[in-house]
Amino acid sequence: MFAVLKTGGKQYKVQSGDVLRVEKLAATAGEKIQFNEILMVGSTIGAPLVEGAAVQAEVIDQIKGEKLIHYVKRRRKHSSQRRKGHRQQLTLLRVTDILEKGADKSGVKAAVGAGSVSGAAVAAAAPKAAAKKAAPKAEKKAAPAKSAGGDDLKKLSGVGPALEKKLHEAGVTTFAQIAAWGADDIAEMDEKLSFKGRIEREGWVEQAKELAK
Template sequence: MFAVLKTGGKQYRVQTGDVLRVERIAAQAGETVQFNDVLMVGGDAPVVGAPLVEGAAVQAEVIDQIKADKVIHFVKRRRKHSSQRTKGHRQKLTLVRVTDILPSGADATGVKAAIGTGSVSGFAIEAAAPKAAKPAKAEATSGAAPANLLSEARDGAGDDLKKLTGVGPKMVEKLNEAGVFHFDQIAAWTAEDVAYMEEQLGARGKVDGWVAEAADMAQDKE
């Protein structure tokens, strides 16, 4: 009997007694692990999974945690000599020996599943540290709107708010929608009013500067 199993993104055709080098799994030497992703079980009555064979598994004994040989990396340089160098990478692998192929009943064996995402250091399992929870966003406190907001410009004509630093046509439109049409309105705002308007306009750090500018412009207008 043989089986086709999948682990570490690769497929292996195995029989009892086969020794495999698979992508590193979280297990120590001497442990028995069970590969539950079986794509096919062959023999007198072959079964092909769709995509996996339900209840089938391959059990194996972990022989050792090893590393593959260093990869030789060839680099081709145009109009220069090509070079050969050793790439500084050795793939982490697990050496296992297949001990049994189970065509069914794998879910009742109680054998540890072969998990390839664990981190093994010095042949000891290191649990991955849980990700720190993202701090919750502080809820914005809107406060009260300035008391001097208007429904429309006085005398049908507002001041040229584009004279304020960083204020363009879009921001003027936002100011007007919020009920701001004149320099003297902005000049009269308190710190609480500034905080409220910065939040409403999406202009953090700007409104406070407008207050001083608007005060000068309102005085010049008089």
């Protein structure tokens, strides 16, 4: 009987006793592992996987593939070239058994790619992810409301929504407050709001006196 398994993004047709090389797995020599992504067993084709099927194998060794040369050359005025070698890390294993059913009851460690998150870790993280998804989103912080009886300070020359907000945060909400400013108050507000000379230049005090009537 044969099976088609999937690992490392590739598919392999195997029979019991076959020796094959696959993308490196997180396992040591002599360890028994089980592939659970089975696309086909005999004449049974999965949709996409065959439910309950598995392929068990024994790890023979961790090896490296043949050396591949990657060569790049750019033929331009300022030409450049680069040569780089690479040897893919692989796992050599021998297929020991093909299970049509009962894969979940075998108790054999699942084959996991080197550097991948194990199935146990994924299972442990799932409740946290579900709780995070179910948690209601925090409501947006409401903008500070205008004080009762506050005036529309945007009527002053050069005052927009952003500047009006700064004035509110500084405790200024009415034209009467601005109309009552003296030289010291203007200097203090210039310093606090970082726009020196603007109050006198725009004539806020005179405008506020008119608007407060």
